[in-house]
Amino acid sequence: xxxxxxxxxAAGLQEAGAQAAGAVQSGAPAMPAPRDFQVVPLxxxxxxxxxxxxxVVAIAANKLWAxxxxxxxxxxxWTTLDLFLGFVLGPILGRxxxxxxxxxxxxxxxxxxxxxxxxxxxxxxxxxQLARYVGYLSSTYPxxxxxxxxxxxxxxxxxxxxxxxxxxxxxxxxxxKKPQPNGEVIGRLMxxxxxxxxxxxxxQVATLVIMTRLATS
Numbered sequence: 001x002x003x004x005x006x007x008x009x010a011a012g013l014q015e016a017g018a019q020a021a022g023a024v025q026s027g028a029p030a031m032p033a034p035r036d037f038q039v040v041p042l043x044x045x046x047x048x049x050x051x052x053x054x055x056v057v058a059i060a061a062n063k064l065w066a067x068x069x070x071x072x073x074x075x076x077x078w079t080t081l082d083l084f085l086g087f088v089l090g091p092i093l094g095r096x097x098x099x100x101x102x103x104x105x106x107x108x109x110x111x112x113x114x115x116x117x118x119x120x121x122x123x124x125x126x127x128x129q130l131a132r133y134v135g136y137l138s139s140t141y142p143x144x145x146x147x148x149x150x151x152x153x154x155x156x157x158x159x160x161x162x163x164x165x166x167x168x169x170x171x172x173x174x175x176x177k178k179p180q181p182n183g184e185v186i187g188r189l190m191x192x193x194x195x196x197x198x199x200x201x202x203x204q205v206a207t208l209v210i211m212t213r214l215a216t217s
Contacts, residue, residue: 016181039173044114071126076162078119086201090194150210
């Protein structure tokens with residue numbers, strides 16, 4: 001039994017209340033016990049391998065439908081994820097309690113470790129091959145400037161996704177794997193994740209404008 005519990009009546013309640021107030025005023029978020037999870041879901045690796053193998057076959061076969069399929073499907077998934085993470089999940093995640101944020105993070109981010117690099121690679125490789133196949137890379141193409149603009153925007157998004165989002169994602173997961181995760185480090189990394197997701201979401205809107213312009217030209 002603690003010293004507070006031994007004190008009778010109002011004295012014990014006052015001291016307990018003072019201790020609770022001091023804990024709240026300290027501002028240090030209570031980190032729940034880390035749950036067991038895989039940083040990279042091993043069950044998803046065969047799926048990633050199959051998708052990348054299909055991409056290689058499509059490029060080697062040089063068939064318009066196959067190349068267009070990988071570019072459109074992967075680009076659609078990438079766009080949807082960026083818009084959802086940046087404008088829907090990001091703001092929600094920032095307002096969740098610490099335990100709820102950690103629970104969502106440990107369930108979602110390992111899946112993103114496989115999904116994001118795969119869709120980015122398929123979108124970029126399929127898009128380049130598609131542009132080459134239909135002649136968009138030629139400087140004589142009337143809308144060549146739009147193609148160059150799309151390359152620039154997509155390249156920046158790829159750098160953000162693979163150079164900022166994924167490392168922040170990975171760092172959060174490794175921190176949560178520790179016996180005593182550092183809440184301050186996790187909070188800082190999550191803020192980076194939310195901000196960069198918002199930036200890529202906004203850039204995806206620009207990509208949609210460019211792609212629809214090229215598709216209707």
